[in-house]
Amino acid sequence: MTLIGEVFFWVLGATAVLSGAAVFWVNSMARATYALAISFVAVGLQLLLLDQAYLGVITILMMVMEMAVMAVYMIMFMGMNPALMPMSMVHDKRLSLVTALVTFALLAAGILLTPWPSGRPAPTEDVTVALGMALMEPKMLAMIVLSPVMVATIVAGVSLSLHRGRYDRYGDDLERAAADDPQPGGVGR
Amino acid sequence: MTLEAVLLIAAALFSVGLYGAISQQVVVMVMMGLELMLNGVILAAGAFWWFLSPEPTGQVLLLVVIAAMTVEMAMGFAVATLVHRARGSDMTDSASELKR
Known part of the structure:
Protein backbone atom coordinates (compact mmCIF):
# COMPACT_ATOMS: atom_id res chain seq x y z
CA MET A 1 0.00 0.00 0.00
CA PRO A 86 -32.97 15.54 22.00
CA MET A 87 -33.25 12.38 24.01
CA SER A 88 -31.24 10.06 26.21
CA MET A 89 -32.68 6.63 26.83
CA VAL A 90 -30.03 4.56 28.53
CA HIS A 91 -29.83 2.33 31.56
CA ASP A 92 -26.80 1.05 33.52
CA LYS A 93 -24.63 3.63 31.80
CA ARG A 94 -21.66 3.26 34.15
CA LEU A 95 -21.76 -0.57 34.14
CA SER A 96 -22.02 -0.59 30.34
CA LEU A 97 -19.07 1.78 30.03
CA VAL A 98 -16.93 -0.32 32.36
CA THR A 99 -17.89 -3.52 30.51
CA ALA A 100 -16.97 -1.96 27.16
CA LEU A 101 -13.63 -0.64 28.49
CA VAL A 102 -12.72 -3.99 30.07
CA THR A 103 -13.63 -5.77 26.82
CA PHE A 104 -11.42 -3.38 24.84
CA ALA A 105 -8.55 -3.86 27.31
CA LEU A 106 -8.82 -7.67 27.06
CA LEU A 107 -9.01 -7.59 23.26
CA ALA A 108 -6.09 -5.15 23.06
CA ALA A 109 -4.00 -7.33 25.40
CA GLY A 110 -4.74 -10.38 23.25
CA ILE A 111 -3.91 -8.48 20.07
CA LEU A 112 -0.62 -7.06 21.38
CA LEU A 113 0.59 -10.22 23.15
CA THR A 114 -0.10 -12.65 20.31
CA PRO A 115 3.01 -13.43 18.21
CA TRP A 116 1.46 -12.79 14.77
CA PRO A 117 3.40 -14.17 11.80
CA SER A 118 5.57 -11.56 10.10
CA GLY A 119 5.50 -10.87 6.37
CA ARG A 120 2.47 -10.80 4.16
CA PRO A 121 1.61 -13.51 1.65
CA ALA A 122 0.75 -12.25 -1.83
CA PRO A 123 -2.97 -12.21 -2.65
CA THR A 124 -4.32 -14.03 -5.68
CA GLU A 125 -4.37 -12.17 -8.98
CA ASP A 126 -8.04 -11.28 -9.28
CA VAL A 127 -9.62 -11.33 -5.84
CA THR A 128 -13.26 -10.94 -6.93
CA VAL A 129 -13.02 -13.63 -9.60
CA ALA A 130 -11.34 -15.95 -7.07
CA LEU A 131 -14.18 -15.32 -4.59
CA GLY A 132 -16.80 -16.03 -7.26
CA MET A 133 -15.07 -19.22 -8.32
CA ALA A 134 -14.76 -20.35 -4.70
CA LEU A 135 -18.46 -19.71 -4.05
CA MET A 136 -19.45 -21.65 -7.16
CA GLU A 137 -17.06 -24.53 -6.57
CA PRO A 138 -15.40 -25.59 -3.27
CA LYS A 139 -17.27 -23.14 -0.99
CA MET A 140 -20.70 -23.61 -2.53
CA LEU A 141 -22.02 -24.99 0.77
CA ALA A 142 -21.83 -21.44 2.19
CA MET A 143 -24.18 -20.16 -0.52
CA ILE A 144 -26.41 -23.23 -0.22
CA VAL A 145 -26.83 -22.49 3.50
CA LEU A 146 -27.17 -18.72 3.13
CA SER A 147 -29.93 -18.90 0.51
CA PRO A 148 -32.54 -20.75 2.66
CA VAL A 149 -31.52 -18.65 5.66
CA MET A 150 -32.41 -15.51 3.68
CA VAL A 151 -35.74 -17.00 2.60
CA ALA A 152 -36.47 -18.05 6.20
CA THR A 153 -35.65 -14.49 7.29
CA ILE A 154 -38.19 -13.07 4.85
CA VAL A 155 -40.89 -15.53 6.02
CA ALA A 156 -40.12 -14.96 9.72
CA GLY A 157 -39.99 -11.18 9.27
CA VAL A 158 -43.37 -11.08 7.55
CA SER A 159 -44.90 -13.49 10.12
CA LEU A 160 -43.67 -11.42 13.06
CA SER A 161 -44.72 -8.06 11.69
CA LEU A 162 -48.14 -9.09 10.33
CA HIS A 163 -51.01 -7.08 11.75
CA ARG A 164 -53.34 -10.10 11.82
CA GLY A 165 -51.74 -13.51 11.62
CA ARG A 166 -53.26 -17.01 11.51
CA TYR A 167 -53.40 -17.20 15.33
CA ASP A 168 -55.48 -14.01 15.46
CA ARG A 169 -57.86 -15.44 12.85
CA TYR A 170 -58.14 -19.06 13.99
CA GLY A 171 -57.43 -18.84 17.73
CA ASP A 172 -54.43 -19.78 19.84
CA ASP A 173 -54.75 -23.49 18.95
CA LEU A 174 -55.76 -22.85 15.34
CA GLU A 175 -58.96 -24.78 16.08
CA ARG A 176 -61.55 -22.14 15.21
CA ALA A 177 -63.65 -23.41 12.30
CA ALA A 178 -64.26 -20.03 10.71
CA ALA A 179 -61.73 -17.23 10.79
CA ASP A 180 -62.47 -14.40 13.21
CA ASP A 181 -62.32 -11.58 10.68
CA PRO A 182 -63.76 -8.08 11.24
CA GLN A 183 -65.06 -8.16 7.66
CA PRO A 184 -66.39 -11.62 6.75
CA GLY A 185 -65.72 -12.35 3.15
CA GLY A 186 -64.53 -15.03 0.84
CA VAL A 187 -66.87 -17.68 -0.56
CA GLY A 188 -68.83 -18.50 2.61
CA ARG A 189 -66.64 -21.27 3.95
CA MET B 1 0.18 -0.27 8.87
CA THR B 2 0.36 -3.46 10.91
CA LEU B 3 -2.13 -6.20 11.69
CA GLU B 4 -2.09 -5.24 15.37
CA ALA B 5 -3.05 -1.64 14.63
CA VAL B 6 -5.97 -2.61 12.39
CA LEU B 7 -7.17 -5.14 14.96
CA LEU B 8 -7.04 -2.42 17.63
CA ILE B 9 -9.35 -0.27 15.49
CA ALA B 10 -11.67 -3.28 15.11
CA ALA B 11 -11.56 -3.90 18.87
CA ALA B 12 -12.46 -0.25 19.50
CA LEU B 13 -15.45 -0.55 17.15
CA PHE B 14 -16.54 -3.77 18.85
CA SER B 15 -16.27 -2.23 22.33
CA VAL B 16 -18.22 0.89 21.37
CA GLY B 17 -20.92 -1.35 19.92
CA LEU B 18 -20.97 -3.46 23.07
CA TYR B 19 -21.51 -0.32 25.15
CA GLY B 20 -24.47 0.61 22.99
CA ALA B 21 -25.98 -2.87 22.95
CA ILE B 22 -25.90 -3.03 26.77
CA SER B 23 -26.84 0.51 27.65
CA GLN B 24 -29.53 1.53 25.16
CA GLN B 25 -33.23 1.18 25.91
CA VAL B 26 -34.70 1.69 22.44
CA VAL B 27 -34.76 -1.53 20.38
CA VAL B 28 -33.45 0.20 17.25
CA MET B 29 -30.54 1.71 19.22
CA VAL B 30 -29.68 -1.76 20.61
CA MET B 31 -29.62 -2.99 17.02
CA MET B 32 -27.23 -0.16 16.16
CA GLY B 33 -24.90 -1.40 18.91
CA LEU B 34 -25.00 -4.94 17.53
CA GLU B 35 -24.32 -3.59 14.05
CA LEU B 36 -21.26 -1.70 15.29
CA MET B 37 -19.95 -4.88 16.94
CA LEU B 38 -20.33 -6.73 13.63
CA ASN B 39 -18.67 -3.76 11.89
CA GLY B 40 -15.60 -4.42 14.02
CA VAL B 41 -15.74 -8.13 13.18
CA ILE B 42 -15.88 -7.31 9.45
CA LEU B 43 -12.82 -5.06 9.71
CA ALA B 44 -10.90 -7.67 11.75
CA ALA B 45 -11.78 -10.44 9.27
CA GLY B 46 -10.71 -8.20 6.38
CA ALA B 47 -7.39 -7.49 8.11
CA PHE B 48 -6.80 -11.19 8.82
CA TRP B 49 -7.42 -11.91 5.15
CA TRP B 50 -5.04 -9.18 3.99
CA PHE B 51 -2.19 -9.85 6.43
CA LEU B 52 -2.32 -13.60 7.07
CA SER B 53 -4.08 -15.57 4.38
CA PRO B 54 -5.26 -13.78 1.23
CA GLU B 55 -7.27 -16.72 -0.07
CA PRO B 56 -10.96 -16.85 -1.03
CA THR B 57 -11.87 -18.77 2.15
CA GLY B 58 -11.44 -15.64 4.27
CA GLN B 59 -13.68 -13.66 1.94
CA VAL B 60 -16.36 -16.33 2.11
CA LEU B 61 -16.27 -16.02 5.91
CA LEU B 62 -16.70 -12.25 5.57
CA LEU B 63 -19.65 -12.80 3.27
CA VAL B 64 -21.26 -15.01 5.92
CA VAL B 65 -20.73 -12.29 8.57
CA ILE B 66 -22.34 -9.68 6.30
CA ALA B 67 -25.28 -12.06 5.70
CA ALA B 68 -25.63 -12.58 9.46
CA MET B 69 -25.79 -8.81 9.85
CA THR B 70 -28.59 -8.64 7.28
CA VAL B 71 -30.57 -11.34 9.08
CA GLU B 72 -30.07 -9.57 12.43
CA MET B 73 -31.31 -6.32 10.98
CA ALA B 74 -34.38 -7.81 9.26
CA MET B 75 -35.43 -9.81 12.31
CA GLY B 76 -34.72 -6.84 14.59
CA PHE B 77 -37.04 -4.61 12.56
CA ALA B 78 -39.74 -7.31 12.59
CA VAL B 79 -39.45 -7.74 16.38
CA ALA B 80 -39.47 -3.95 16.86
CA THR B 81 -42.71 -3.80 14.85
CA LEU B 82 -44.22 -6.59 16.94
CA VAL B 83 -43.18 -5.01 20.25
CA HIS B 84 -44.50 -1.64 19.15
CA ARG B 85 -47.84 -3.17 18.16
CA ALA B 86 -48.17 -5.23 21.36
CA ARG B 87 -46.90 -2.62 23.85
CA GLY B 88 -47.25 0.68 22.07
CA SER B 89 -43.59 1.36 22.74
CA ASP B 90 -40.24 0.47 21.24
CA MET B 91 -38.33 0.18 24.53
CA THR B 92 -36.53 -3.01 25.54
CA ASP B 93 -37.81 -2.65 29.10
CA SER B 94 -41.38 -3.03 27.86
CA ALA B 95 -40.51 -6.39 26.33
CA SER B 96 -39.06 -7.99 29.44
CA GLU B 97 -41.71 -10.72 29.49
CA LEU B 98 -43.16 -12.75 26.67
CA LYS B 99 -46.78 -12.73 27.87
CA ARG B 100 -49.13 -10.02 26.69
Whole structure:
Protein backbone atom coordinates (compact mmCIF):
# COMPACT_ATOMS: atom_id res chain seq x y z
CA MET A 1 0.00 0.00 0.00
CA THR A 2 1.32 3.46 -0.87
CA LEU A 3 1.95 6.15 1.74
CA ILE A 4 -1.14 8.06 0.66
CA GLY A 5 -3.14 4.84 0.93
CA GLU A 6 -1.86 4.26 4.45
CA VAL A 7 -2.71 7.81 5.53
CA PHE A 8 -6.16 7.41 4.00
CA PHE A 9 -6.57 4.08 5.81
CA TRP A 10 -5.80 5.67 9.21
CA VAL A 11 -8.10 8.60 8.56
CA LEU A 12 -10.87 6.12 7.71
CA GLY A 13 -10.09 4.08 10.85
CA ALA A 14 -10.36 7.17 13.06
CA THR A 15 -13.56 8.19 11.25
CA ALA A 16 -15.08 4.73 11.77
CA VAL A 17 -14.36 4.69 15.52
CA LEU A 18 -15.30 8.33 16.20
CA SER A 19 -18.54 8.16 14.23
CA GLY A 20 -19.28 4.83 15.93
CA ALA A 21 -18.89 6.53 19.31
CA ALA A 22 -21.02 9.42 18.07
CA VAL A 23 -23.93 6.99 17.54
CA PHE A 24 -24.40 6.85 21.33
CA TRP A 25 -23.23 10.36 22.03
CA VAL A 26 -25.42 12.53 19.78
CA ASN A 27 -28.75 13.41 21.31
CA SER A 28 -31.09 12.46 18.48
CA MET A 29 -31.73 9.12 16.86
CA ALA A 30 -31.66 10.45 13.30
CA ARG A 31 -28.16 11.84 13.83
CA ALA A 32 -27.18 8.50 15.39
CA THR A 33 -28.32 6.76 12.19
CA TYR A 34 -26.21 9.06 10.03
CA ALA A 35 -23.20 8.51 12.33
CA LEU A 36 -23.58 4.74 12.02
CA ALA A 37 -23.84 5.03 8.22
CA ILE A 38 -20.58 7.05 8.19
CA SER A 39 -18.89 4.39 10.33
CA PHE A 40 -19.97 1.63 7.93
CA VAL A 41 -18.93 3.58 4.84
CA ALA A 42 -15.50 4.16 6.43
CA VAL A 43 -15.06 0.43 7.11
CA GLY A 44 -16.29 -0.38 3.58
CA LEU A 45 -13.67 1.99 2.14
CA GLN A 46 -11.03 0.32 4.34
CA LEU A 47 -12.02 -3.03 2.84
CA LEU A 48 -11.57 -1.49 -0.63
CA LEU A 49 -8.05 -0.40 0.40
CA LEU A 50 -7.40 -3.97 1.56
CA ASP A 51 -8.07 -5.21 -2.01
CA GLN A 52 -11.52 -6.60 -1.22
CA ALA A 53 -13.48 -4.74 -3.86
CA TYR A 54 -16.62 -6.88 -3.86
CA LEU A 55 -17.08 -7.03 -0.09
CA GLY A 56 -16.23 -3.35 0.34
CA VAL A 57 -18.82 -2.28 -2.22
CA ILE A 58 -21.60 -4.52 -0.86
CA THR A 59 -20.85 -3.32 2.69
CA ILE A 60 -21.23 0.32 1.62
CA LEU A 61 -24.33 -0.21 -0.54
CA MET A 62 -26.09 -2.48 1.95
CA MET A 63 -25.40 -0.34 5.00
CA VAL A 64 -26.44 2.94 3.38
CA MET A 65 -29.76 1.34 2.42
CA GLU A 66 -30.14 -0.19 5.88
CA MET A 67 -29.57 3.12 7.59
CA ALA A 68 -32.16 4.74 5.32
CA VAL A 69 -34.67 2.06 6.39
CA MET A 70 -33.67 2.61 10.02
CA ALA A 71 -34.29 6.36 9.77
CA VAL A 72 -37.77 5.71 8.31
CA TYR A 73 -38.45 3.24 11.13
CA MET A 74 -37.57 5.70 13.84
CA ILE A 75 -39.70 8.44 12.37
CA MET A 76 -42.55 5.92 11.99
CA PHE A 77 -42.40 4.58 15.56
CA MET A 78 -41.32 7.65 17.47
CA GLY A 79 -44.22 9.65 16.04
CA MET A 80 -42.18 12.82 15.70
CA ASN A 81 -39.22 14.24 13.89
CA PRO A 82 -36.40 12.54 15.79
CA ALA A 83 -33.79 14.90 14.41
CA LEU A 84 -35.31 17.74 16.42
CA MET A 85 -35.96 15.91 19.68
CA PRO A 86 -32.97 15.54 22.00
CA MET A 87 -33.25 12.38 24.01
CA SER A 88 -31.24 10.06 26.21
CA MET A 89 -32.68 6.63 26.83
CA VAL A 90 -30.03 4.56 28.53
CA HIS A 91 -29.83 2.33 31.56
CA ASP A 92 -26.80 1.05 33.52
CA LYS A 93 -24.63 3.63 31.80
CA ARG A 94 -21.66 3.26 34.15
CA LEU A 95 -21.76 -0.57 34.14
CA SER A 96 -22.02 -0.59 30.34
CA LEU A 97 -19.07 1.78 30.03
CA VAL A 98 -16.93 -0.32 32.36
CA THR A 99 -17.89 -3.52 30.51
CA ALA A 100 -16.97 -1.96 27.16
CA LEU A 101 -13.63 -0.64 28.49
CA VAL A 102 -12.72 -3.99 30.07
CA THR A 103 -13.63 -5.77 26.82
CA PHE A 104 -11.42 -3.38 24.84
CA ALA A 105 -8.55 -3.86 27.31
CA LEU A 106 -8.82 -7.67 27.06
CA LEU A 107 -9.01 -7.59 23.26
CA ALA A 108 -6.09 -5.15 23.06
CA ALA A 109 -4.00 -7.33 25.40
CA GLY A 110 -4.74 -10.38 23.25
CA ILE A 111 -3.91 -8.48 20.07
CA LEU A 112 -0.62 -7.06 21.38
CA LEU A 113 0.59 -10.22 23.15
CA THR A 114 -0.10 -12.65 20.31
CA PRO A 115 3.01 -13.43 18.21
CA TRP A 116 1.46 -12.79 14.77
CA PRO A 117 3.40 -14.17 11.80
CA SER A 118 5.57 -11.56 10.10
CA GLY A 119 5.50 -10.87 6.37
CA ARG A 120 2.47 -10.80 4.16
CA PRO A 121 1.61 -13.51 1.65
CA ALA A 122 0.75 -12.25 -1.83
CA PRO A 123 -2.97 -12.21 -2.65
CA THR A 124 -4.32 -14.03 -5.68
CA GLU A 125 -4.37 -12.17 -8.98
CA ASP A 126 -8.04 -11.28 -9.28
CA VAL A 127 -9.62 -11.33 -5.84
CA THR A 128 -13.26 -10.94 -6.93
CA VAL A 129 -13.02 -13.63 -9.60
CA ALA A 130 -11.34 -15.95 -7.07
CA LEU A 131 -14.18 -15.32 -4.59
CA GLY A 132 -16.80 -16.03 -7.26
CA MET A 133 -15.07 -19.22 -8.32
CA ALA A 134 -14.76 -20.35 -4.70
CA LEU A 135 -18.46 -19.71 -4.05
CA MET A 136 -19.45 -21.65 -7.16
CA GLU A 137 -17.06 -24.53 -6.57
CA PRO A 138 -15.40 -25.59 -3.27
CA LYS A 139 -17.27 -23.14 -0.99
CA MET A 140 -20.70 -23.61 -2.53
CA LEU A 141 -22.02 -24.99 0.77
CA ALA A 142 -21.83 -21.44 2.19
CA MET A 143 -24.18 -20.16 -0.52
CA ILE A 144 -26.41 -23.23 -0.22
CA VAL A 145 -26.83 -22.49 3.50
CA LEU A 146 -27.17 -18.72 3.13
CA SER A 147 -29.93 -18.90 0.51
CA PRO A 148 -32.54 -20.75 2.66
CA VAL A 149 -31.52 -18.65 5.66
CA MET A 150 -32.41 -15.51 3.68
CA VAL A 151 -35.74 -17.00 2.60
CA ALA A 152 -36.47 -18.05 6.20
CA THR A 153 -35.65 -14.49 7.29
CA ILE A 154 -38.19 -13.07 4.85
CA VAL A 155 -40.89 -15.53 6.02
CA ALA A 156 -40.12 -14.96 9.72
CA GLY A 157 -39.99 -11.18 9.27
CA VAL A 158 -43.37 -11.08 7.55
CA SER A 159 -44.90 -13.49 10.12
CA LEU A 160 -43.67 -11.42 13.06
CA SER A 161 -44.72 -8.06 11.69
CA LEU A 162 -48.14 -9.09 10.33
CA HIS A 163 -51.01 -7.08 11.75
CA ARG A 164 -53.34 -10.10 11.82
CA GLY A 165 -51.74 -13.51 11.62
CA ARG A 166 -53.26 -17.01 11.51
CA TYR A 167 -53.40 -17.20 15.33
CA ASP A 168 -55.48 -14.01 15.46
CA ARG A 169 -57.86 -15.44 12.85
CA TYR A 170 -58.14 -19.06 13.99
CA GLY A 171 -57.43 -18.84 17.73
CA ASP A 172 -54.43 -19.78 19.84
CA ASP A 173 -54.75 -23.49 18.95
CA LEU A 174 -55.76 -22.85 15.34
CA GLU A 175 -58.96 -24.78 16.08
CA ARG A 176 -61.55 -22.14 15.21
CA ALA A 177 -63.65 -23.41 12.30
CA ALA A 178 -64.26 -20.03 10.71
CA ALA A 179 -61.73 -17.23 10.79
CA ASP A 180 -62.47 -14.40 13.21
CA ASP A 181 -62.32 -11.58 10.68
CA PRO A 182 -63.76 -8.08 11.24
CA GLN A 183 -65.06 -8.16 7.66
CA PRO A 184 -66.39 -11.62 6.75
CA GLY A 185 -65.72 -12.35 3.15
CA GLY A 186 -64.53 -15.03 0.84
CA VAL A 187 -66.87 -17.68 -0.56
CA GLY A 188 -68.83 -18.50 2.61
CA ARG A 189 -66.64 -21.27 3.95
CA MET B 1 0.18 -0.27 8.87
CA THR B 2 0.36 -3.46 10.91
CA LEU B 3 -2.13 -6.20 11.69
CA GLU B 4 -2.09 -5.24 15.37
CA ALA B 5 -3.05 -1.64 14.63
CA VAL B 6 -5.97 -2.61 12.39
CA LEU B 7 -7.17 -5.14 14.96
CA LEU B 8 -7.04 -2.42 17.63
CA ILE B 9 -9.35 -0.27 15.49
CA ALA B 10 -11.67 -3.28 15.11
CA ALA B 11 -11.56 -3.90 18.87
CA ALA B 12 -12.46 -0.25 19.50
CA LEU B 13 -15.45 -0.55 17.15
CA PHE B 14 -16.54 -3.77 18.85
CA SER B 15 -16.27 -2.23 22.33
CA VAL B 16 -18.22 0.89 21.37
CA GLY B 17 -20.92 -1.35 19.92
CA LEU B 18 -20.97 -3.46 23.07
CA TYR B 19 -21.51 -0.32 25.15
CA GLY B 20 -24.47 0.61 22.99
CA ALA B 21 -25.98 -2.87 22.95
CA ILE B 22 -25.90 -3.03 26.77
CA SER B 23 -26.84 0.51 27.65
CA GLN B 24 -29.53 1.53 25.16
CA GLN B 25 -33.23 1.18 25.91
CA VAL B 26 -34.70 1.69 22.44
CA VAL B 27 -34.76 -1.53 20.38
CA VAL B 28 -33.45 0.20 17.25
CA MET B 29 -30.54 1.71 19.22
CA VAL B 30 -29.68 -1.76 20.61
CA MET B 31 -29.62 -2.99 17.02
CA MET B 32 -27.23 -0.16 16.16
CA GLY B 33 -24.90 -1.40 18.91
CA LEU B 34 -25.00 -4.94 17.53
CA GLU B 35 -24.32 -3.59 14.05
CA LEU B 36 -21.26 -1.70 15.29
CA MET B 37 -19.95 -4.88 16.94
CA LEU B 38 -20.33 -6.73 13.63
CA ASN B 39 -18.67 -3.76 11.89
CA GLY B 40 -15.60 -4.42 14.02
CA VAL B 41 -15.74 -8.13 13.18
CA ILE B 42 -15.88 -7.31 9.45
CA LEU B 43 -12.82 -5.06 9.71
CA ALA B 44 -10.90 -7.67 11.75
CA ALA B 45 -11.78 -10.44 9.27
CA GLY B 46 -10.71 -8.20 6.38
CA ALA B 47 -7.39 -7.49 8.11
CA PHE B 48 -6.80 -11.19 8.82
CA TRP B 49 -7.42 -11.91 5.15
CA TRP B 50 -5.04 -9.18 3.99
CA PHE B 51 -2.19 -9.85 6.43
CA LEU B 52 -2.32 -13.60 7.07
CA SER B 53 -4.08 -15.57 4.38
CA PRO B 54 -5.26 -13.78 1.23
CA GLU B 55 -7.27 -16.72 -0.07
CA PRO B 56 -10.96 -16.85 -1.03
CA THR B 57 -11.87 -18.77 2.15
CA GLY B 58 -11.44 -15.64 4.27
CA GLN B 59 -13.68 -13.66 1.94
CA VAL B 60 -16.36 -16.33 2.11
CA LEU B 61 -16.27 -16.02 5.91
CA LEU B 62 -16.70 -12.25 5.57
CA LEU B 63 -19.65 -12.80 3.27
CA VAL B 64 -21.26 -15.01 5.92
CA VAL B 65 -20.73 -12.29 8.57
CA ILE B 66 -22.34 -9.68 6.30
CA ALA B 67 -25.28 -12.06 5.70
CA ALA B 68 -25.63 -12.58 9.46
CA MET B 69 -25.79 -8.81 9.85
CA THR B 70 -28.59 -8.64 7.28
CA VAL B 71 -30.57 -11.34 9.08
CA GLU B 72 -30.07 -9.57 12.43
CA MET B 73 -31.31 -6.32 10.98
CA ALA B 74 -34.38 -7.81 9.26
CA MET B 75 -35.43 -9.81 12.31
CA GLY B 76 -34.72 -6.84 14.59
CA PHE B 77 -37.04 -4.61 12.56
CA ALA B 78 -39.74 -7.31 12.59
CA VAL B 79 -39.45 -7.74 16.38
CA ALA B 80 -39.47 -3.95 16.86
CA THR B 81 -42.71 -3.80 14.85
CA LEU B 82 -44.22 -6.59 16.94
CA VAL B 83 -43.18 -5.01 20.25
CA HIS B 84 -44.50 -1.64 19.15
CA ARG B 85 -47.84 -3.17 18.16
CA ALA B 86 -48.17 -5.23 21.36
CA ARG B 87 -46.90 -2.62 23.85
CA GLY B 88 -47.25 0.68 22.07
CA SER B 89 -43.59 1.36 22.74
CA ASP B 90 -40.24 0.47 21.24
CA MET B 91 -38.33 0.18 24.53
CA THR B 92 -36.53 -3.01 25.54
CA ASP B 93 -37.81 -2.65 29.10
CA SER B 94 -41.38 -3.03 27.86
CA ALA B 95 -40.51 -6.39 26.33
CA SER B 96 -39.06 -7.99 29.44
CA GLU B 97 -41.71 -10.72 29.49
CA LEU B 98 -43.16 -12.75 26.67
CA LYS B 99 -46.78 -12.73 27.87
CA ARG B 100 -49.13 -10.02 26.69
